[in-house]
Amino acid sequence: MMVSEGEHPSPGTVHQLQLIDHNTGDPDITLGATCLWLDEASASDSYWSGFQIIDISAKEQKILDAYIKSLEDASP
Secondary structure, three states: OEEEOOOOOOOOOEEEEEEEOOOOOOEEEEEEEEEEEEEEOOOOOEEEEEEEEEEOOHHHHHHHHHHHHHHHHHOO
């Protein structure tokens, strides 16, 4: 995940995240995740961070799985 400007997550912190549907712009998936790592990116005030999902409903997990599959099917 790329995080730019403002406060960035610290490793070990827990966050409530909303993933936005790129077609509608509406929140699509809400989940809890722990930040595992953070690295500065080459752009100013930007960071790469890695998260582990720790809480997601069964319904939203199915939506996420379908989205990930669509990305796999679209890749060459």
